[in-house]
Amino acid sequence: MASESEFSVVAEGLRKRYGDKTALDGLDLAVPRGAVYGLLGPNGAGKTTCVRILSTLLRADSGHASVGGHDVRREPRKVRRRIGMTGQNPAVDEILTARENLRMFGRLFHLDHAMARRRAEELLSEFSLVEAADKQVKTYSGGMRRRLDLAASMILAPEVLFLDEPTTGLDPRGRSEVWDAVRGLTALGTTVLLTTHYLDEADKLSDRIVLIDNGRKITEDTPAGLKRAVGGDRIEVVVSVPADVPAAVKAVARVTRGVGPETDEEGLRVHAPVSDGVAALTEVARTLQENGVVCEDIGLRRPTLDEVFLRLTGKDKETEKGTDA
Structure with a gap:
């Protein structure tokens, strides 16, 4: 069993069924204290069920889970005192100001005036809301509303914060504001369990990511480790004229250790996997320059979490339909 002194969230063998559907099938998790832990998977993988069990909103059929050192089944009240939750839709009152909202939430959490x-x-x-503290929330941008929503979930300075799709519908500026707020929370020691369909968000925020499907953990690693697992770096060269494609193939072949480069004749592109990306890029650039080959582009292409997702689940996150379980 994982040491609960090292981990804010521990789950072992969680199982949950809804009728004849298995939502969780022996799921194990161990979330280090003060980390952002991304929980990713296709619709129906079991992410929502897992979060609901960990936040005491649902009971597992079997298995063990603890949050903040307390058993979610036997000590639900103690768990609730140590967690915060932010759902997909802001829970703040748009008629009130930010200051009024936070004071109201404080009273709801039984703080004195x-x-x-x-x-x-x-x-x-x-959360950088002082200047707008006395404006009605309905005048706020999407990013500001989400920051206020995060602030409201932090009234009791929870040890663990569950974030469910925190930037859905936000523009790039709003997403960046929320990301900065989440980083600020972890700097203060809060552990964050993040579920999101934006894989670039998981990539930027998560210290570690667990990918689940059909209620089971498929793999867990850092974002960089997951990318390496599906193929590592690829070097790409785009030449200016078709006549230079053969020279580009030869230059790239010198650094691929026997793996034949692939070519896109129409796009004048040559690419191949490499083990030491920076050294390979330097060598290919030097060779092409010595041979007078003019490049439109040359660089390293690293796998994305989207590619990891597709490779390991075989499902397209954008085209899936239905509700997560």
Whole structure:
């Protein structure tokens, strides 16, 4: 069993069925303290069921789980005191101001008036909302609303924060604002369990990622480790004229250790996997320059988490339909 002194969230052998459908089939997790842990998988993989069990909203049929050192089945109240949750839709009141919202949430969490006011001011500062604190939330941008929603979930400074699709529908600026807020939370020691369909978001935020499908863990690693597992770096050369394609093939072949380069005649592109990307890129660029080959582009292409997702699940995250289980 994973040491609960090292991990904020521990789950072992979680199983859950809905009728004849298996949502979780022996899922194991161990989330280090102070880390952002990405939980990824196709629709129906079991992500939502897992989060609901860990947050005490649902009981597993079997298995063990603890959050903040407390058993989710035997000590649900103690678990709830140590967690925060932010869903896909902001829970704040649009008619109230940010300051009024945070004070209200403080009172709902049984803080006295003085402590609720004090905590509201702390959170307004931490989430860069001081200047807009007395404006109605309905005037806020999407990113500001999500930051306020995160602030509200931090009223009791939870040890573990569950984030479900935190940037759905936000523009790039709004997403960046939320990402900065999440990084700020982990810097203060909060552990974040993140579910998202934006794989670039998981890539940027997560210290480790677990990929689940059919209720089971397929693999777990850092974002970089997952990318390496599906093929590593590829060098790509795009030449200016068709006559230079053979020379580009020869230059790339010198650094691929016996793996024949692939060519795209129409796009004048030559590419191949390499083990030492930077050294290979330097060698190919030097060879092409010595042979007078003019390149439109040359560089290293690293696998994306999208490619990891497709390779390991065989499913297209964009075209899936239905509700996650």
